[in-house]
Amino acid sequence: MKYVKRSAWGARYGRGPTSITPSAGGVAVHYEGGGRLTGKPHSTCAPRVRSIESFHVNGRGWQGIAYNLLVCEHGYVFEGRGLGRRSAAQGSNTGNQNYYAVCALIGDKDPASGALLNGIRDAIDYLRSKGAGRAIKPHRAFVSTSCPGSALNGWVSKGAPRPGGKPSPGKPAPSKPSPAPKWPGRYLRYTTGKALIRGADVKQWQQRMRARGWSLDADGVYGPRSADVCRDFQREKRLAADGVVGPDTWRAAWSAPVT
Ligand SMILES: [Zn+2]
Ligand SMILES: [Zn+2]
Known part of the structure; x- marks a missing residue:
């Protein structure tokens, strides 16, 4: 997994409360939404994560960036709230209590690249290895929303398989x-x-x-x-x-x- 810690992308705010029981649920998948966002170099990804954090804190009044992990089109996994922190992204108490939130940094008009899907899968496998339950749900399973968009929604409903069935290095082949x-x-x-x-x-x-x-x-x-x-x-x-x-x-x- 290509992991980007909070210190590496420049997190400036807190990580949120610790009241979460992810073993009871699993992982919820989100997207950023809002038009076309991909096709830019990876150097623009950390500033984007910082601006999402800033919006969530200053615009929404949350304690930190809403997501536990964020994944860019280049397959990097950014540490948001991280492990053991309650997400603010699911829009439902049960959702936030029992699910980690993973956000794909793509808009609603963007394709989901193989690198992105592999990155999300890396994030899911990582969260599972740290105690998250087996469920993988789209954000729209919790509340009425278009999130995470039709491409990701379809992929999640198939169990979020790795593209081409290729396991990431270091993971046992299915x-x-x-x-x-x-x-x-x-x-x-x-x-x-x-x-x-x-x-x-x-x-x-x-x-x-x-x-x-x-x-x-x-x-x-x-x-x-x-x-x-x-x-x-x-x-x-x-x-x-x-x-x-x-x-x-x-x-x-x-x-x-x-x-
Ligand atoms: Zn969402
Ligand atoms: Zn990137």
Whole structure:
């Protein structure tokens, strides 16, 4: 990820409140809007982020730039409010509470370049690795707005895939469906107050889920995080979402297409 810290683009105001629970939701995608904005050199991107910050603080009265991250057409990810800060961009309390806001620096008449989409995907993967939930929503899912424009809206509704399916350097390639190894024969579950289930089978499942892009440790211990990932995965695959790895959930971890 080509990351531009606040100090590098010249942030001048605060980062906003810390009341956010992004694990309950995920990432909301925005655009800047307002005509044609792209086709300029990258040197103009930091000044643009500064002017958005200035508008949000002085024009809107917010505590800082509304977005957690901003992505330019050149694929750079600018740190806005950053991690662990409540966004002011979603226009709904639940949206701001449960979702990080990522803004594409494009207007409503601009195409979404491959570099931009890869940058947004970098931002999403980064936020997920820091605890954001799996949901990716367009701003218009929260309130009536044209944001993030039809191109990005369509892309988000497809799950925000990388253009051409190419993973960014350093990320594991999304794994293809493959035959599942035999189910280990015991149900992997997490029960509060009971001894944690451990073993090579747990580790095998965790490694498989990591290869599919989920963020969890492959430590061979089936704890609350494993159960959460399991439940989210089951929901995605329309399996009974009980957080228990039984034969169907085990098989789906290998045979279901990665989405
Ligand atoms: Zn928006
Ligand atoms: Zn740029």
